[in-house]
Amino acid sequence: MRYVQRVKDKSKLYHLVYRHLKLLLMKNVQDESQKDRLHSVLDAKKLEDIRIRSCFVTNLDRGKLINDNQLDKLRPALSPFVYELDEDHCFTFNGVVREAAAELWFCTDDLDGISIPQMIVDVIAKCPIDCRKTLAESIVLTGGTSMIPGLKSRLIRELKLLSNSVLKGQANSFRLYKCPVKPSCINWVGGAIYGASEAINFRSIPKEHFLKTGTVPDWCDQSVGNVFGNVVSSNYIITSSPFNIGKGL
Numbered sequence: 001m002r003y004v005q006r007v008k009d010k011s012k013l014y015h016l017v018y019r020h021l022k023l024l025l026m027k028n029v030q031d032e033s034q035k036d037r038l039h040s041v042l043d044a045k046k047l048e049d050i051r052i053r054s055c056f057v058t059n060l061d062r063g064k065l066i067n068d069n070q071l072d073k074l075r076p077a078l079s080p081f082v083y084e085l086d087e088d089h090c091f092t093f094n095g096v097v098r099e100a101a102a103e104l105w106f107c108t109d110d111l112d113g114i115s116i117p118q119m120i121v122d123v124i125a126k127c128p129i130d131c132r133k134t135l136a137e138s139i140v141l142t143g144g145t146s147m148i149p150g151l152k153s154r155l156i157r158e159l160k161l162l163s164n165s166v167l168k169g170q171a172n173s174f175r176l177y178k179c180p181v182k183p184s185c186i187n188w189v190g191g192a193i194y195g196a197s198e199a200i201n202f203r204s205i206p207k208e209h210f211l212k213t214g215t216v217p218d219w220c221d222q223s224v225g226n227v228f229g230n231v232v233s234s235n236y237i238i239t240s241s242p243f244n245i246g247k248g249l
Helices: 010-028 030-039 042-054 060-067 096-106 116-125 129-136 150-166 181-197 207-213
Strands: 081-084 090-093 204-208 235-240
Touching: 010 030, 010 042, 010 090, 010 096, 042 081, 042 096, 060 096, 060 150, 096 116, 096 150, 116 129, 116 150, 204 207
Parallel strands: none
Antiparallel strands: 081 090, 204 235
16 A cells, blocks of 8 residues: 555545645654544644644655655654644654655545646647747746745656656756745735736636636637626636646645
């Protein structure tokens, strides 16, 4: 059984990362007698706090060992870390949790059945050949989770390995944009700029439509227009991408 275990509840994909982290913490708490209490106190807020304080993305070689459950080959091993719940209660976990939590994004046997690097390469492969190199050099990471240490270097290495087999060397130069604002603010800044432009009149859909279907039109298709009319309000969402972003980023 692989160390990165599958979560069967498909209705909670949004919380997949936290469910995975909680699973790892329960499995790697050093004091077995604390498991029952740990299960009840690890809510989303505390899991987020642990992820921010302790977790990082490890390198490719160690990631493969973690996914193949070859933990005995992980040398040097990370020291155990302590999480202070309150003044009277502390939990000590095996250090492997710190680097194993993020491996969910790089494995291909989870609920999505595809890793984040594979998603990116597949999207580029569906584009015209003359656009692929430009797209590969125009990747933007957004969201607070994308600020986790080690993610950028690991992602670039994974992309280069995949491009040799999927893109046949047509886009080997991957590049991440360094934006003038923090990744946690990029979506808000981009949305504000886009919402202030005239593009919102023909590149917008009602919020109710998105919540019902979970998808947006492919604006790259010239035959797709705004069938909902030029209505701008708080009940409308704007987007320039036809692809859904998952895995908690």
